[in-house]
Amino acid sequence: MSSPSGSSGADDVGGMSDPVRSGSVRTGGWHPRPETAADISAVRRVNLAAFGTAEEADLVDALRRDPAAWLPGLSFVADAPDGPVAAHALLTRCYVDDVPAVALAPCAVAPEHQKSGAGSAVIRALLEAARAAGERTAIVLGHPPYYPRFGFVPATARFGILPPQPWPEEAFMALSLDGSIPPRGTVRYPAAFGIG
Secondary structure, eight states: OOOOBOOBSOOOSSOOOOOOTTSOOOBTTBEEEEOOGGGHHHHHHHHHHHHSSSHHHHHHHHHHHOTTTEEEEEEEEEEOTTSSEEEEEEEEEEEETTEEEEEEEEEEEOGGGTTTTHHHHHHHHHHHHHHHTTOOEEEEEOOTTTGGGGTOEEHHHHHOEEOSSOOOTTTEEEEESSSSOOOOEEEEOOGGGOOO
């Protein structure tokens, strides 16, 4: 079973300026952009290197094959200043009861680029792309000190959004992408996560 944990190696130091709505912007030397077919092997390499096992890389591949989960244009990479893909972040379809939302997971940064701002750059660009696509609510299970910089808050305490399993309340977070109040209910993740 894969956990929808938000990051490995994504805990960058220092904030990044918010990207513009184009989905492709240079941020602090990083170039976040939507994944292309040519990036698939690089995305796998980044996830393998960041997590140290194949579990998260296999999860990305499984989500990519699931048309009910995969959202075209909401898998982002960040290119390093010298060109190679250094970071990856993914949003896939989930539901709060029956209301569509997006799940942020996994997020990964190649070890040689961790703590450099690559993770923050790719996540900010990805969330902005989700806003532009009309998504309303994002969910993440991740490090409590990291995700509030993007606007995430504890999902249960703030919005009444419940995890599908008993997870630490402070690590299960939600973000309103459009300023509306997110729906109350229990999150349902794509089948590839193996939850519930």
